[in-house]
Amino acid sequence: MLALAAATLVVCAPGYPGNTAEAQPAMDALARSLARAAHVPEGSLAALYEETEPGCMRRLAQPESSLLLATLPFYLVHEQEVRLVARLSAMPQGSETLERWTLVTGKDHPPSLEGYTVESSAGYSKRFVRAMAPQLPGRAEIQQTSAVLSALKRAANGEKLAVLLDGSQAAAMAKLPFAGSLAVLQTSPPMPVALVATVRKRIDDERWKTLEAAFLRLAEDRAAREALDAVRIAGFLPLDDKALTTARTAYRRAR
Amino acid sequence: MRTVASIILCAGCAQALHKPPPIEAIGAAPRGPAAQLLADADAAWARRVEPDQAAAAEELFLQAARADPRNPESFAGAIRAKAFRIGREKDGAERTRLAESAVIAGQLCQENAPAAPACDYWLAAALGLQARERSATGHDALPRMVDLLRRAIRTDPAIDQAGPHRLLAIVLLRAPGWPMGPGDAEAALPEAQAAARAAPDFAPNQLALGEALKKNGKAAEARAAYSQALRLATEAAARGDPDAKGWADDASAALR
Numbered sequence: 001m002l003a004l005a006a007a008t009l010v011v012c013a014p015g016y017p018g019n020t021a022e023a024q025p026a027m028d029a030l031a032r033s034l035a036r037a038a039h040v041p042e043g044s045l046a047a048l049y050e051e052t053e054p055g056c057m058r059r060l061a062q063p064e065s066s067l068l069l070a071t072l073p074f075y076l077v078h079e080q081e082v083r084l085v086a087r088l089s090a091m092p093q094g095s096e097t098l099e100r101w102t103l104v105t106g107k108d109h110p111p112s113l114e115g116y117t118v119e120s121s122a123g124y125s126k127r128f129v130r131a132m133a134p135q136l137p138g139r140a141e142i143q144q145t146s147a148v149l150s151a152l153k154r155a156a157n158g159e160k161l162a163v164l165l166d167g168s169q170a171a172a173m174a175k176l177p178f179a180g181s182l183a184v185l186q187t188s189p190p191m192p193v194a195l196v197a198t199v200r201k202r203i204d205d206e207r208w209k210t211l212e213a214a215f216l217r218l219a220e221d222r223a224a225r226e227a228l229d230a231v232r233i234a235g236f237l238p239l240d241d242k243a244l245t246t247a248r249t250a251y252r253r254a255r
Numbered sequence: 256m257r258t259v260a261s262i263i264l265c266a267g268c269a270q271a272l273h274k275p276p277p278i279e280a281i282g283a284a285p286r287g288p289a290a291q292l293l294a295d296a297d298a299a300w301a302r303r304v305e306p307d308q309a310a311a312a313e314e315l316f317l318q319a320a321r322a323d324p325r326n327p328e329s330f331a332g333a334i335r336a337k338a339f340r341i342g343r344e345k346d347g348a349e350r351t352r353l354a355e356s357a358v359i360a361g362q363l364c365q366e367n368a369p370a371a372p373a374c375d376y377w378l379a380a381a382l383g384l385q386a387r388e389r390s391a392t393g394h395d396a397l398p399r400m401v402d403l404l405r406r407a408i409r410t411d412p413a414i415d416q417a418g419p420h421r422l423l424a425i426v427l428l429r430a431p432g433w434p435m436g437p438g439d440a441e442a443a444l445p446e447a448q449a450a451a452r453a454a455p456d457f458a459p460n461q462l463a464l465g466e467a468l469k470k471n472g473k474a475a476e477a478r479a480a481y482s483q484a485l486r487l488a489t490e491a492a493a494r495g496d497p498d499a500k501g502w503a504d505d506a507s508a509a510l511r
Contacts, residue, residue: 121432145441146432146438146439146440146470147432147439147440147441147442148432148433148439149432149433149439149442150439150441150442151441168434168435169433169434171434172433172434
């Protein structure tokens, strides 16, 4: 049995609902399952959820925060600052490990989006939005929103507004009653949805190997399945290096 | 990621509604005429901060419901009393039992008074209580709550101090967003404004308005609403309203 110092998996999803307290029971179950799969004592792993970017950064500053499960925008924004090393892809339930980001606006839009505002759940990173939609005019204002459906309605009604959708939002768009009033402007290449990363080399390679095997076999364990269901993750898979490189390149080129 | 963000919704997702038991199963046989039971229940409810009075009110409301199942006020009173008890109950299993029984009362209300908007409103409230205690039911409950509240708004938006607008605003503010759930802060704002317009002197309406304004980036207006909520809660406390302290605490926390 490998003796691990208490390591914390920080789960970050800025722009989405839920909060640390509400998520804690599911986080505890996930940490227990992971510890079992890694054959390490329960309590040697902890997990917690943060719904805001500053909250995540405060957690990641703590020395026990050695693992991160985060959305792609958060990962790209903080990859260098927190010295993140991407290790695995997380696969959401009913989805894939990769998704395309889609820029949509009202059907009767002008050829240029000059003067438009862009809203997105990833709008906390303007650079990420530009990376996913490189044709946006340089002066387009970018805003974060958690009210994506209202934003789409306003775009469909002719407001000078474009919306950058993630993969599940784009997939659901066709079912909207006003979908016919929307137009797709741009679709990104496939990008990772979410990643598991190690933080600031706080876990050495040997420890990571143990944990990596645990993450990868988590979905095979019936008891762990319940913990994964609670966070709506189907499982963890090896990283798609090509897709991550594509995302990283797009992000670095964006300003 | 909406996977992780949806934790409040789905822990092995469970159905929010089941076939309710017969009305005879929800409370003791009536020990008097419905009108008298309802009056006694209201009297116990007025003393709800005293030991066992909230439970006594609940029991009397349920007896009244059995005596006259077509009167939605009895079911509404029972659900309100269960909600009050949940707020003060430390035992998680008991809170869950109370929440599940509130949903059953709401369903029986709908069965026996199908056109009554109060049944829609109080069933929505009960589903919210149940989702808070058993998060697995949330995914199923949230869209049902939105439908019930929109129907109540169409038929009687004034129930419980503009409760349908207020509760819908809260659901839209706190639920996961599209496409996973009905959450939409922008859509919540007009609902909170409607509640505050209809019953401006009810502190919870100002609290909901403050939350909606804050989540729509209107920080100064949000502070004004929270300040108003604190003033109203303080006045309500001076009048002896047992719910006022909770409202004041929420307003003070939001103003910090």
